Amino acid sequence: MSTATTTRRNTPTLLQHTRRRGGDRRGRIVVLTVLSLVWLFPLYWMLVTALSPRDDLAAGRIGVVPTTLDPGGFSRALTQFPVLQWAQNSLAIAVVAVAITIVVDVTAGYVLAKHRFPGRAVVFFLIVATLMIPVQVLLIPQFELVNSLGWINSYWAVIVPRSAEAFGVFLARQYFLSLPDELLEAAQLDGAGQLRTLWSVVLPLSRPLIAVLLVMTFMYRWNEFAWPLVALRDPDLYTLPVGLSFLQSQYTTDYPALMAGALVSVLPVLVLFGIAQRQFVAGIARSGLK
Numbered sequence: 366m367s368t369a370t371t372t373r374r375n376t377p378t379l380l381q382h383t384r385r386r387g388g389d390r391r392g393r394i395v396v397l398t399v400l401s402l403v404w405l406f407p408l409y410w411m412l413v414t415a416l417s418p419r420d421d422l423a424a425g426r427i428g429v430v431p432t433t434l435d436p437g438g439f440s441r442a443l444t445q446f447p448v449l450q451w452a453q454n455s456l457a458i459a460v461v462a463v464a465i466t467i468v469v470d471v472t473a474g475y476v477l478a479k480h481r482f483p484g485r486a487v488v489f490f491l492i493v494a495t496l497m498i499p500v501q502v503l504l505i506p507q508f509e510l511v512n513s514l515g516w517i518n519s520y521w522a523v524i525v526p527r528s529a530e531a532f533g534v535f536l537a538r539q540y541f542l543s544l545p546d547e548l549l550e551a552a553q554l555d556g557a558g559q560l561r562t563l564w565s566v567v568l569p570l571s572r573p574l575i576a577v578l579l580v581m582t583f584m585y586r587w588n589e590f591a592w593p594l595v596a597l598r599d600p601d602l603y604t605l606p607v608g609l610s611f612l613q614s615q616y617t618t619d620y621p622a623l624m625a626g627a628l629v630s631v632l633p634v635l636v637l638f639g640i641a642q643r644q645f646v647a648g649i650a651r652s653g654l655k
Contacts, residue, residue: 408628408631411624411627411628411631412624412628413427413429413431414427414438414620414621414624415438415439415621415622415624415625415627415628416431416434416435416436416438416621417431417433417434417435417438417621418433418435418437418621419437419438419619419620419621435621437621438619438620438621438622438624438625439622439625441619441621441622441625442612442622442623442625442626442629443625445622446608446611446612446622446626447600447601447608448605448608448609448626448629450601451603451604451605451607451608451609452605452629452630454520454602454603454604454605455586455587455604455605455606455630456587456633457520458520458523458524458586458593458604459583459586459587461520461524462523462524462527462528462582462586463578463579463582463583463586465524465525465528466527466528466529466530466533466578466582467533467575467578467579467582469528469529469533469534470529470530470533470534470536470537470578471537471568471571471574471575471578472563473492473529473534473537473538474533474534474535474536474537474538474539474540474541475537475541475563475567477489477534477538478537478538478539478540478541478542478544479541479544479546479549489535489538492531492534492535493531493535495531496531496532496535500591500592501591504591504592504595507526507592508595508596510526511525511526511596516596517596517598518596518597518598518599518602519602520602522596522597523589523592523593523596523597523604526592527586527592530582530585532581533578533581533582536574536577536578537574537578540571540573540574541567541571541574544567544570548566549562549566549567552565552566572644573644573645573647575644576641576644576645576647577644577645579637579641580637580638580641580645583633583634583637584634584637584638587605587606587630587633587634588606588630588634589604589606590604590606590607590610593606593607594607594610605626605629605630606630608626609623609626609627609630612626
């Protein structure tokens with residue numbers, strides 16, 4: 366059989382395969398576009414509400430496409446309420462808490478993954494078991510502990526109690542299990558100690574893990590509401606979620622100003638995820654989470 370005959374027979378198959386791949390790609394693009402619109406619509410609706418006049422909202426004259434744009438909601442949120450001060454408080458608490466939490470979670474996860482000692486499985490089981498304890502159950506004992514230390518109404522009251530996250534330890538351990546033991550043994554044969562191995566060998570390979578812990582811990586700390594509401598009493602020390610709750614009154618609510626403040630609270634998380642998204646996805650994949 367000649368080469369030309371074989372090529373003519375295979376050509377329809379190649380064309381069908383190419384068309385099928387093109388159709389699958391277009392289908393994925395359509396699905397992803399629809400999902401993106403669904404996920405972005407709440408942000409768009411927040412923006413529409415923030416730019417709508419208060420009278421239109423009170424009369425129910427608001428649609429998907431606004432007819433009148435009024436930036437008064439942003440000006441009232443930034444002038445009548447200390448939104449920027451609350452945002453600074455949230456940022457300070459989140460940055461310090463994220464740094465402490467990453468150090469604790471990475472160190473604990475590394476020890477549980479790469480060091481063998483009696484009771485290691487029991488310790489790991491107890492850490493993971495704390496995930497089943499509701500946060501509300503811990504509020505009273507946590508408050509009594511912080512109060513006895515004299516930290517009530519301070520940043521440390523919000524930062525320290527959740528400095529170690531059980532899920533972060535679990536995630537770090539799963540990630541470090543994927544690192545080959547031979548790599549660590551080679552570093553130790555070269556004379557590196559445990560801390561040197563962790564700093565020079567393990568951490569450079571753990572950028573995806575650190576990106577995941579960074580995004581998830583920052584998002585949790587930035588959006589935390591219940592515990593800062595209990596631990597902070599001075600309005601000048603309120604975090605942004607706690608402060609925004611006071612924009613709602615018993616009789617009236619300034620929804621444009623409230624949505625403007627909510628948009629301010631969303632932006633840092635979106636920016637952080639946009640910067641670390643590649644490492645974030647890689648860290649989730651390496652940790653074996655689905």
